[in-house]
Amino acid sequence: MNKFWIILSHTYMSRVKTKSFVISTVITLLLIVGMANFQSIVDMFADDQADKIAVIDETNELFDPLNQQVENTDENIQLISYEGTVEDGKNAVQDEDYSALLVLNYNDSMLPKASYFANNISEAGKQMTLTQQLQQLKISMATEQSGISEEMLAMINAPVEFQADALDKSAKTDEELNQARGIVYVMLFLLYMSVMLYGQMIATDVATEKSSRVMEILVSSASPVTHMFAKIVGIALLGLTQVILFIGVGYLLISSKKDELTGGFFEIFGIQDTSPTVYLYAILFFILGYLLYATLAAMLGSLVSRVEDVQQLIMPMVFLILIAFFIAMFGIGTPDSALVRISSFIPFFTPMVMFLRVGMLDVPVWEVSLSIGILIASIILLAIIGARVYKGGVLMYGRSSSLKDLKKAIVLSKKE
Structure with a gap:
């Protein structure tokens, strides 16, 4: 057992001191800080002065109502009536006296139309604001021309009343689904990224040691099985x-x-009032999912002796993760579909898909227990097979780019 802890600590410390680990951790922390302070950063670089837009109103009727609507909507836009010609207005924009020029007119139906001129039209925010307010002005004028009252127009545009009620008392309400959706999204992406990153790290670490012949020293001092699980736990602690x-x-x-942040990010993702049970399932499925894929990654990594061959050999594992992720993303909208239900019992898909069902639906306890039982049994079976493959694989040298080498590794393990 002492050898296990020695290898584990060596794996952890050798990785945690690397420049790549430190840099990636610092960059991610800076991103988290930046996301939390995004609005403050934007405000810091924002110009406090409102954008002055020159307006030539060829109708002599549209400027006042449009100006009033814009003032009530966006304080960063200031409309200024311009008395010169269109060409004079364009020159003023080019001289940066104004940020843009807006020319108002009527179309053949005597409804508003506009032309917008700016040195750079890549800023869609101002154009969108002006377009929306002109659209509102157009609707108001069109309804007035057709004799429709403002009250009737408001009634027509009001959203239809549609209430969904579940007859099954155990089914989750729409509010509960929204609360669970956020943690489901976070868990799926976290599990996907962790398995992809740390799974490949395990496989690469084993291949690196083999390529430097360090493996021969390690195998002579500790059993390959001890070495494999020390690697898995060591990388897991690194990720933790x-x-x-x-x-x-x-x-x-x-x-x-x-x-x-309350009522903004958390309200959109529904994280504020999520049941503690969902978090417990998130931790459980995350750990089991990591153990499953980490064991597979260590087994595949032991078959190669060159770091260059790692990516090719672990490609089947990557495809399994991608398939599980895509099924889970599909299941966000239809969590009770047959595809999602069946996939939740397939071990390589269970960590993502069954957690999705648990978070979004009221899944019977026996189904969750069965899927967890199958997943644990699969981890044990994969660990037994993986230990034998690892035991023979660490002694295999030369180019390896095929899963057919699994049989060769098992044969070598029997000779030990």
Whole structure:
């Protein structure tokens, strides 16, 4: 057991001190801080002065109502009546006296139309605001021409009343689904990124040691099985270190900006009032999913002796992760479909898909228990097979780019 902890600590410390780990962790933390302070950063670089837009109203009727609507909508836009010609207005824009020129007129139906001139039309915000307000003005004038009252127009544009009620008392309400959707999204992306990143890290780490002949020394001092699981746990602790840092910094930022963020980000993703049970399932499926794919990654990594061959050999594992992720993304909209239900019992898809069902639906306990049982049994079976493959694989040298080498590795393990 002492050898296990030695290899584990060596795996952890050798990785945590690398420049790539430190740089990636620092960059991610900066991104978290930047996202939490995004609005403050935007405001810091924003120009406090409103954008002055020259307006030539060839109708002599549209400027006042449009100006009033814009003032009530966007304080960063200031419309200024311009008395010169269109060419004079364009020259004023080019001389940067104004940020843009707006020319108002009527079309054949005596409804508003406009031409917009600016040195750069890539800023869609101002154009969108002006377009929306002109659209509202057009609707108002069109309804007045047709004799439709404002009250009738408001009634026509009001959204239809549509209330969905579940007859099954155990089914989740629409509000509960919205609350669960956020943590489901976060969990799916976290599991996907963790398995992709740390799974490949395990496979690469094993291949690197083999290519440098360090593996021969390690195998002579500790059993390959001990070495494999020490690698898996060591990389897991490495990932846990990053996750704790990210969550810790994120929690501190959220706590300091609770009033600003509550009702915004959290309301959109429905994270505020999620049931604790969902978080418990998230942790459980995350751990089991990591163990499943990490064992597979270590097994595949032991078959190669060159780092260059790692990507090719672990490609089947990557495809499994991608398929599970795409099924889960599909299931966000239809969590009760046959594809999602069946996939939730397939071990390589269970961590993502069954967690999706648990978060979005009221899944019977026996189904969740069965899927977890199948997943744990698969991890144990894969660990047994993986240990034998790893035991023979670490002794295999030369080019390896085919899963047919699994049989060769098992044969070598029997000779030990």
